[in-house]
Amino acid sequence: MRRLSAAAALAGLALLAGCGKEQPKAEPPRPALTVIAAPAPAFDTAFSGTIQPQTQSALSFRVLGRIISRPIKAGDRVEAGQIVAAIDPTSYEAAARAAAATLASARAQFENAASTEARQSALLAKKTASQAAFDSAEQARASAQASMQQAEASLVKAREQLSYTVLRAEYSGIVTTTSAEIGQTVSPGQAVANVAEPTRRDAVIDAPEAAIDSFFLGEKFTVALQINPEIVASGSLREISPESDAATRSRRLKIALENPNREFRLGSTISARVASGEDPLIRLPVSAVLHEGDKTSVFIVDPQTMKVALRAIDVAPDRDGRFLVRGGLRGDERVVVAGVHRLKDGQQVRLFGSAP
Secondary structure (H helix, E strand, O other): OHHHHHHHHHHHHHHHHHHHOOOOOOOOOEEEEEEEOOEEOOOOOOEEEEEEEEEEEEEEOOOOEEEEEOOOOOOOEEOOOOEEEEEOOHHHHHHHHHHHHHHHHHHHHHHHHHHHHHHHHHHHHOOOOOHHHHHHHHHHHHHHHHHHHHHHHHHHHHHHHHHOOEEEOOOOEEEEEEOOOOOOEEOOOOEEEEEEEEEEEEEEEEEEHHHHHHOOOOOEEEEEEOOOOOOEEEEEEEEEOOOOOOOOOEEEEEEEEEOOOOOOOOOOEEEEEEOOOOOOEEEEEHHHOEEEOOEEEEEEEOOOOOEEEEEEOEEEEEEOOEEEEEEOOOOOOEEEOOOHHHOOOOOEEEEEEEOO
């Protein structure tokens, strides 16, 4: 009986001790900053630029002279062959007349030498003239002929120089700038006016050197006016500058616009964005990605249970502080983008807003 009483007392004490201990509390849901994964083109950064003509020429004289006429101004439309400017032709006209006179003299000398050669040839045939006299006449005729040909070439050159005193437009276009005034003496090659062909236009942008590998010739772009983003046009990348700008370390890209609206005037400021989306990728910030060895994962939030699940994903190289997800994630799933190193698989969370 005493043994039973002692056992009962010990059991009672153990029960009382157990009741005195507090049960551990469940861990409260951890706040989680999340974002809905959304597919996007591989590169969706917008670049600022301007509208420029594909074809633009700086018109200049080929000869030295003083400008006596410049009937065009910036903004004027010119047609192919229209006079843009003219220089004083007086000296070139005199040179052309002198060349013409020289040619006339050379031609007369050639005709006289040719007649002498013919007479000497006839006399030689009759044995009344020596071979030496005929050879001399033949040489004089050949020399006169060469002089005449030289005079003809000089006349052609003088007339060509005279034609250069009038500057004409090579094609129909718009005068963008003028850089010489009436009375100014210009040198050969010095620009007088710039003419742009307006029907074919480019959107010209400068892209960082680090982003150049993301672009390829023929890639489609969407171009919008900055003054009115609702006015858009499509275009394709036609040229990538082979060298970076020494000051900005950027490369110039030229996007050929396809049937642009008339609002896309030369000089307009635009925004250009990659439009091709054949392979849309999900873009995530670096803070959302968890690296464990060679494995890359993210935490997905189950909207029913509000628990997170660790899932392995396939990512592309990071660009601009972000990762491009190539596989393992759907476009409508919610991903935790902050504090992933403190989460555990299956942990309860509560939403704490959405990342931009």
